[in-house]
Amino acid sequence: MSIISSFLKEMEKESITTRKMLSIVPEDKFDWQPHPKSMTVRQLATHIAEMPTFASLAVTTDELDFNVQPYQPVQINNKEELLQYFETTLADSKAHLAAANERILPETWTMRAGDNIYAQLSKEEAIRMSFSQIVHHRAQLGVFLRLLDVPIPGSYGPSADGM
Template identity: 60%
Template sequence: MQLIPVFLTELEQETQTTRKMLQRIPDDKYDWKPHEKSMTVRQLATHIANLPTWVTMAIATDGLDFEANPYKEDEINNTAELMTYLETCLADGKSLLVPESEAVLNDPWTLRSGAEIYFTSPKHEVIRTALNQIVHHRAQMGVFLRLLDIPIPGSYGPSADEN
């Protein structure tokens, strides 16, 4: 079974739902967070929009070392910028989802911080994790929006706000 077409289809489908969620963020709520330990709306939204680039990173590299390359999200200041950023990150994420990439999907990929290894997995599992993270953090954003009394769009069918 070829995985690249599966990943490409899923990335496209999940991005459709992600667009609906992110476009509802009011510009005046970017610094809001529901709890002191939570990310701000800005941090969470930027992370969600950026996650497709992890597909490219998984295919193009052998890993990520936070000690050597501290991870820093771009700063987004409003929803118009966020939507443009999402499209840029989606294009990046799709850029290596090409048939030639099938050959590397079983190669190992390692997430670490210096000598501390968090995990080593085949690249296809790292891509799966990135796609899962989009869904996970998008649901988290749904909670943020609910707490702000902003109607939630449906994900895999209508939401309670759409019925």
Template identity: 50%
Template structure:
């Protein structure tokens, strides 16, 4: 298995889980913020929806400079959020192609103007991007749990799904 094939498999699996999690957000929850130091739900969800597109960004650029404008759409609903996720998902998936295997060892820089945060091979940045999706999705799970919103399973059934399955089995 090539690295691209491995990343594509991971990308698809994590994308399916992320899609289920994002779809649980309700419009009235977008302003929710569990702590003053936490992102509000809308900002967190938008970041999660954007992360699959970072795969495209990594393959098509050599740098992300936070000093430059980074445009994201304004979202007002779950439908807006899901549409943005699907666009960014397709962007990322479109670059997980065999010919990009040759780019994996090229350096990629994360910076803010003159301040360089990291310079790493694209393969490492792709792994980090997938990990970021998982990490922030877990944060979202905490937000949803605090709002008593049923959480879908990630790597097996969630506590909400296990209760539902037990109730079905009893019938």
């Protein structure tokens, strides 16, 4: 199996769990946050929904410079918009990955803000990092939802709520 085929398979498998988590976000708690330093539920869920975009960026660009392209999150107003946004970024990412040539994967990809470099890694590593970020933020969302007494679906097996 090629690396890109493996990425596409993993992306599809992980999208099932991501979709389950995003679908249970309570709209009446969109602006809740567990701590002043934490994102709100809306910000965190939106970030999860946009994360597939980073796999697209890894295969279509050599860098993301926030000084050139300032971060502008999409405004999500309800769960329907959240899920649609995720489906859009997921489809875009799958299309870009499927069209990519594996020869580019060892090339360097950089995330920066001007001279401040946050990450400099191979395009393959950048794709892997985007997948890890989705899982990481999905787990954060699970903690947020647990604190709100929202039953959590299983990810890689049953959850405490599903047993």
